[in-house]
Amino acid sequence: MKIAVLPGDGIGPEIVAQAVKVLEALRAEGAKIEMETAPIGGAGYDAAGDPLPEATLALAGAADAVLLGAVGGPQYDALDRPLRPERGLLRIRKELNLFANLRPALLYPELAGASSLKPEVVSGLDLMIVRELTGDVYFGQPRGIEVRNGERVGFNTMLYSESEVRRVAHVAFGIAMKRGKKLCSVEKANVLECSELWKEVMIEVSKDYPEVALSHMYVDNAAMQLIRAPKQFDTMVTGNIFGDILSDAASMLSGSIGMLPSASLDEHNKGMYEPIHGSAPDIAGKNLANPLATILSVAMMYRYTFADLATADRIENAVKKVIAQGLRTGDIWTEGARKVSCSEMGDAVVNALAR
Ligand code: IPM
Numbered sequence: 001m002k003i004a005v006l007p008g009d010g011i012g013p014e015i016v017a018q019a020v021k022v023l024e025a026l027r028a029e030g031a032k033i034e035m036e037t038a039p040i041g042g043a044g045y046d047a048a049g050d051p052l053p054e055a056t057l058a059l060a061g062a063a064d065a066v067l068l069g070a071v072g073g074p075q076y077d078a079l080d081r082p083l084r085p086e087r088g089l090l091r092i093r094k095e096l097n098l099f100a101n102l103r104p105a106l107l108y109p110e111l112a113g114a115s116s117l118k119p120e121v122v123s124g125l126d127l128m129i130v131r132e133l134t135g136d137v138y139f140g141q142p143r144g145i146e147v148r149n150g151e152r153v154g155f156n157t158m159l160y161s162e163s164e165v166r167r168v169a170h171v172a173f174g175i176a177m178k179r180g181k182k183l184c185s186v187e188k189a190n191v192l193e194c195s196e197l198w199k200e201v202m203i204e205v206s207k208d209y210p211e212v213a214l215s216h217m218y219v220d221n222a223a224m225q226l227i228r229a230p231k232q233f234d235t236m237v238t239g240n241i242f243g244d245i246l247s248d249a250a251s252m253l254s255g256s257i258g259m260l261p262s263a264s265l266d267e268h269n270k271g272m273y274e275p276i277h278g279s280a281p282d283i284a285g286k287n288l289a290n291p292l293a294t295i296l297s298v299a300m301m302y303r304y305t306f307a308d309l310a311t312a313d314r315i316e317n318a319v320k321k322v323i324a325q326g327l328r329t330g331d332i333w334t335e336g337a338r339k340v341s342c343s344e345m346g347d348a349v350v351n352a353l354a355r
């Protein structure tokens with residue numbers, strides 16, 4: 001298996017280094033893994049004047065899976081829009097056709113106290129958000145800022161074709177089948193035509209999955225319900241922009257955004273795996289970041305791209321073990337727990353992984 005390793009910016013290199021330690025530990029046991037590193041985001045701009053250098057895209061395109069850290073930093077905010085780090089991320093998603101973004105939100109029982117919500121509201125939480133990742137207002141044309149009637153207007157286009165909705169619907173129903181067989185489709189069909197079509201296609205596709213109970217919810221209500229009673233959800237499916245927002249909200253249910261991995265898949269289960277958090281420039285280079293979301297992203301890589309569920313479970317169990325041992329990076333630390341650095345956390349997971 002060939003893995004393209006794209007650390008990116010900010011805390012990206014530190015957290016990816018911990019995930020690479022886990023992969024190296026598996027390789028030492030005989031797993032056939034090749035890794036090659038390349039710059040993306042601000043690092044890509046610094047190295048090659050492009051947030052997605054051609055060589056990086058070629059490497060990622062040829063790999064079986066991509067492991068990504070995070071992109072972005074204040075030093076790049078003044079660049080022209082196409083040169084900004086976030087553009088590199090959006091382009092690699094689009095170029096590799098990674099249309100299905102899986103964002104699980106799971107609460108480890110020991111972290112109930114780290115969530116901003118009451119423990120009884122979040123304990124036992126196990127939710128999967130399937131976010132469409134290559135369409136919607138993120139990519140719809142036309143877009144721009146121009147002068148109309150003597151003043152500037154900014155505009156974007158919310159657009160989904162039925163084939164785009166259908167393919168992500170099949171992924172979501174497939175995942176719901178393996179989970180609690182409950183799928184909630186989130187849109188804004190009371191206002192938006194784009195959402196009306198989304199909902200129609202979801203209902204059509206549901207005929208292929210009679211065992212899955214499909215429900216529909218407007219995004220504003222879904223945002224409220226996620227905070228009010230998150231355990232009512234099993235699997236959610238939604239468009240790019242709504243999924244962006246709802247997945248950040250869901251992350252807080254699990255104590256810290258530093259705990260949440262993600263997978264972005266194409267139709268052949270090739271995938272890019274990344275924590276859902278950003279590059280955290282304020283703590284970059286200080287060995288303080290939580291590497292668990294990135295390590296859990298490696299577990300997702302084993303689950304979805306390598307179809308090696310035993311190793312995926314092993315990595316997830318190693319993370320559970322270090323949490324149970326009381327090790328905490330700053331973001332999940334609560335009184336009485338042992339505060340550890342990013343690299344100490346990585347080492348602890350590697351130790352916990354040992355048979
Ligand atoms: C995410 C991020 C990205 C997005 C940004 C960095 C472009 O917020 O992965 O959720 O909006 O998709």
Ligand code: MG
Nearest residue numbers: 244245248276
């Ligand atoms: Mg986001």
